[in-house]
Amino acid sequence: MSIRYYSSLIIGTFFFISICVAYADKDKIEVKNAWVRSIPSQAVVTALYMDLHNKGEAIELLSVESDFFSEIQFHQMKKEDGMMSMQQLSTINLPSKQMTKLIPGGTHIMLFSPKDALSVDQKISFELVFSDETSQFIEASVKKQ
Numbered sequence: 001m002s003i004r005y006y007s008s009l010i011i012g013t014f015f016f017i018s019i020c021v022a023y024a025d026k027d028k029i030e031v032k033n034a035w036v037r038s039i040p041s042q043a044v045v046t047a048l049y050m051d052l053h054n055k056g057e058a059i060e061l062l063s064v065e066s067d068f069f070s071e072i073q074f075h076q077m078k079k080e081d082g083m084m085s086m087q088q089l090s091t092i093n094l095p096s097k098q099m100t101k102l103i104p105g106g107t108h109i110m111l112f113s114p115k116d117a118l119s120v121d122q123k124i125s126f127e128l129v130f131s132d133e134t135s136q137f138i139e140a141s142v143k144k145q
């Protein structure tokens with residue numbers, strides 16, 4: 001085989017690898033400090049909190065999926081007439097190059113009807129579904145806080 005054949009093969013391989021790296025951009029949304037608030041065994045509602053660092057373009061979190069809960073909603077705490085109330089959101093906006101913190105008293109992910117009682121330090125996995133048709137699996141630890 002000729003040198004020309006080999007060099008085109010090598011160039012082609014490098015091109016292919018660089019395409020794969022571009023598609024495997026898994027760190028676009030970096031998720032940190034994901035935790036679920038521990039609740040008494042009879043309780044049916046808790047919440048999931050985390051920090052979402054969006055290193056790329058503006059994107060929306062469309063849904064959060066988990067087999068462990070029968071219903072998951074996005075909520076925002078709002079102060080109305082001096083009273084705090086929760087408002088449901090259809091999506092959570094993740095602005096470009098910003099850290100979005102889902103925290104108690106702020107925007108949070110409400111979890112309804114766990115399949116089992118939660119225990120402290122238990123790990124629960126969730127799938128985050130984004131508006132660019134990508135998704136990411138995360139693990140959250142149950143914490144007393």
Ligand SMILES: [Cu+2]
Pocket residue numbers: 047075076086108109110
């Ligand atoms: Cu809520």
